[in-house]
Amino acid sequence: MPSISVIASPPSERLVPPDSDRPGDALADTEGAWHRLHPFSPVMRAGRLLLLGIVLVADDVIGELARGRVPSGGAAIVAVLGSLGVGVFARIAWTREGFRLVRDELEIRAGIVFRSRRTVPVARIESVDVHQPLLARFVGLVELRVEAASSGRSEVSLKYLDEDRASAVRSELLALRNRSRETTGINRGSLPPAPGHPGDAPGDPPGIPATQPEAEVVARVANADLITTAGLPFAVGAVIAVVGAAFATALGAPIGGFVVVVVFSGLSGAAAAAQSVNVMWDFQLGLDRDGFVVHRGLLSRHHQRIVMGRIQAIRVEQPLLWRLVDRSRIRIDIAGYRGSQDSQQTTTLMPVAPPAVVAALIARITAEDLTALERSLAPAPRQARWCRPLGHRALGVVITRRTVVSRWGLLRRRLDLAPIAKQQSLRVRQGPWQRRFGLATVHLDTPGTTVALEVAHRPLADAIVIVERSRRLDRPTVP
């Protein structure tokens, strides 16, 4: 289990120089010795601050020039002192940071004033994802994010390594993990791998996953689709705004304030839409024996691995306007995967997908036939219209031998699926109003926060059937 602890490094360590930051050095051969990150990393991490400084100084200089004066020394002095400071800081930080392998644990140290150390048992590593922010792309650096199976903060990251070193470290960590799992059997807790899918695959071959050859590409998102779906609300919003404005003018009402509001909300919406297009650009979903491999991003590239057995629940979501173009998005919950701050992005399996792709992916994950499932969805009983007057027609549920499926949502349609084997607990709830009509709602609790599976407004007998069925099937399959 990764643990965070803040300790001062013992003095003896400074006498032992980190002796390996060359690409060729394998972690296993240099066990116990610290490996350094790329010397440029502290500067990269301070990237935004640095940019701000440059902009401020440049602004000052340009301002002076524009007023026809020779720039004073002030800006230059600030610039020189600033870069000196950054340089010294970077140098110190570089020597104090690093990672090493100690007895099957990956240890990472960071910080100058507040030092921190985190250790991750190699056997617990779920995936090693590659992220490449824009600035890092220019200089050929990447960030490695090590995701470990645990609750709590499960991610440690190595910022930054150059591309060759990163791919070497990545493949070595994965190889070490597999070897360590074989010897310690630490992944006993996981569900058994599907037949024909050996869970302990040998380590990925070297190479940044973008060029990884053996992951078969199963789905791609056309950038046109991405832009269309992001732009739909604007198109509709613009039409409504123009019609509204036309009416108002026809009636002789002043529309100045209205125009300002529309323009500003349009601009802020456009920024959000542009961001969503940016992070999902060139989205590509690969599949190999461990699970999915996601590649995406325009300005910063992201490469993420999703281990198939750790998918806990799936949500197929269709916002109202997406019905016009018949597209949906697929989101998933992954056990123990926090994906730091951008969880909205890391829980997306497909940002935009046509029905055929959705069905194919659902079949891959759950081995269920989506069209057959949708056909056999049992609608909510008539009484449900008193409990949910608008949305009761959208409600539907079906339970197969392996999976619970629930559909809901009047405007934004959702189809939630969860393997029964992944269910943690069930809750049957009934409010006073529901009681009048003999209805109850069943909540099926799965790990993760993306999908909250609930079967709303079923007759009590149905609720009890759902409970008993998933309970009986819930018996562990692992001896």
Added chain:
Amino acid sequence: MELDFEEFAEWRNVAPQARVLWRAGGIAAIVGVAAIGAVAGGLIIGPAAALAVAVAAVLCIPLWWVLVGRRWRAWGYAERDDDLLIRRGVLFQQVAIVPYGRMQFVEMRQGPLDRWLAVATVQLHTAAAATDASIPLLPSTDAQHLRDRLAALGEARAAGL
């Protein structure tokens, strides 16, 4: 139709001390609020307001007494072969079902007042944050036995993620 799982399990109630605790707490709150209200009302509006507040408080106390009785009867838990059931609620009723194999850990909590009354709260945790499975105010010995049994069962049937 009530949310009725009677036929599926043998239900057990939480400790009778819970009623004492909830009633005492509620009455203390009613008296406290009423005292402040009566003083404020008496100073600002007049003695009639103070009297009205006092009467309202006196009426609230038996109501609270009855409500706590119903709430106490609604709380219950049942150990079945494969899972634990916890029911609660009068108006909004809930039955939570937690398979033993899904428990990550069992937690037992006891505050100073709980220790004095010899009661404890047992809470089950699974990998899902939404799991809402705590049994408040069990007799201490029951709570300890339950925790030990659950821990043993959980270990025997652990299924992981």
